[in-house]
Amino acid sequence: MAENYRFFRMRMRLLKQGRAPYRAVVRSTIDLETAFLRLTGRNLREARIYEIGYGQRPMRLLALQSLGYDARGVDLDPPVIRGSMSEFRSIARAGGSRRLVKSAVRHFLFDRAERRHLDKALREAGAQLRIDIRRLDVGNAAEMEIPEGSIDLIYSDNVFEHLPPDVMEILCARMAKWLSPQGVALVMPDVFSGIAGGHLTEWYADFLSDRYQRRTEPWEHLRKRRARADCYLNEFRLEYYRRLFRRHFHIAEEWNVEEGLGGEFLTDEIRQELSEYDVEELLLGRYRFALKARLPHVACPALQPDDQAHWKL
Numbered sequence: 001m002a003e004n005y006r007f008f009r010m011r012m013r014l015l016k017q018g019r020a021p022y023r024a025v026v027r028s029t030i031d032l033e034t035a036f037l038r039l040t041g042r043n044l045r046e047a048r049i050y051e052i053g054y055g056q057r058p059m060r061l062l063a064l065q066s067l068g069y070d071a072r073g074v075d076l077d078p079p080v081i082r083g084s085m086s087e088f089r090s091i092a093r094a095g096g097s098r099r100l101v102k103s104a105v106r107h108f109l110f111d112r113a114e115r116r117h118l119d120k121a122l123r124e125a126g127a128q129l130r131i132d133i134r135r136l137d138v139g140n141a142a143e144m145e146i147p148e149g150s151i152d153l154i155y156s157d158n159v160f161e162h163l164p165p166d167v168m169e170i171l172c173a174r175m176a177k178w179l180s181p182q183g184v185a186l187v188m189p190d191v192f193s194g195i196a197g198g199h200l201t202e203w204y205a206d207f208l209s210d211r212y213q214r215r216t217e218p219w220e221h222l223r224k225r226r227a228r229a230d231c232y233l234n235e236f237r238l239e240y241y242r243r244l245f246r247r248h249f250h251i252a253e254e255w256n257v258e259e260g261l262g263g264e265f266l267t268d269e270i271r272q273e274l275s276e277y278d279v280e281e282l283l284l285g286r287y288r289f290a291l292k293a294r295l296p297h298v299a300c301p302a303l304q305p306d307d308q309a310h311w312k313l
């Protein structure tokens, strides 16, 4: 409940800030363009783009589509676009009554206003919001039927930490096949060892500077484990992602997007308690991997039990 309340406050704050965050969404398409050019030498305008896990607010995907990019994506949960009965019925079928209530509240309180802001930001960039529902696939990404070599850019933010190991394994193998020879995947999990890795909203980057009595302690998810996120987390450590990705890809680049996240909360006492982690690992936020398929695609041997020690704590 408190978690939902904090999310509510964050959304209200963004709406009050007006257009700025939506300008940032539009700008983030330029970040993709720059990264794609650097990694492939090609223009994103020529690329076939696919997002894995676009979420309930597929803002970046909608921005890309509206700006004329060839972009589509997939999510397990159907999005609410029009707010029609049939959309809410499919949400209830896929996620039950709790998900239905959450989606309805979100849609009527926020989605429409947020899309208006996004439309304004797009108009400043010479476009307007266009939503093509046919390009928002619904299903398990690991089960999508996508022709080999048919995608030039796959991107996925804040999704891989939610994938069970077996799904991740299948998905990585498939992604490596979907990518065109020069294609690249930009994958950004929120790494478990970071202060926000437990997905407790009060430790998200957006709230770290807020001064209030928190219900949980910093790195609670590694230390006391009293509070848990209301979503599945695979609890992978950074090194485990690396090993898993290397089985299917060449890691072309990797970087910590939120460097030093939570540094002000890392006391000597907590460092001692969590001495099995390097300080860098504790200060990780969302972490970006740029992955290129190894050609011809042959997966390296499966991870051994010893490798798995890097995963669970």
Ligand SMILES: C[S@@+](CC[C@H](N)C(=O)[O-])C[C@H]1O[C@@H](n2cnc3c(N)ncnc32)[C@H](O)[C@@H]1O
Residues within 6 Å of the ligand: 052, 053, 054, 055, 056, 074, 075, 076, 077, 139, 140, 141, 142, 156, 157, 158, 159, 162, 163, 167
């Ligand atoms: C935390 S949300 C992130 C959404 C969005 N990418 C963002 O950054 O706001 C994770 C999303 O991943 C989706 N997801 C989880 N497992 C998936 C799978 N196997 N296939 C497709 N989507 C999946 C969930 O439904 C959820 O919408």
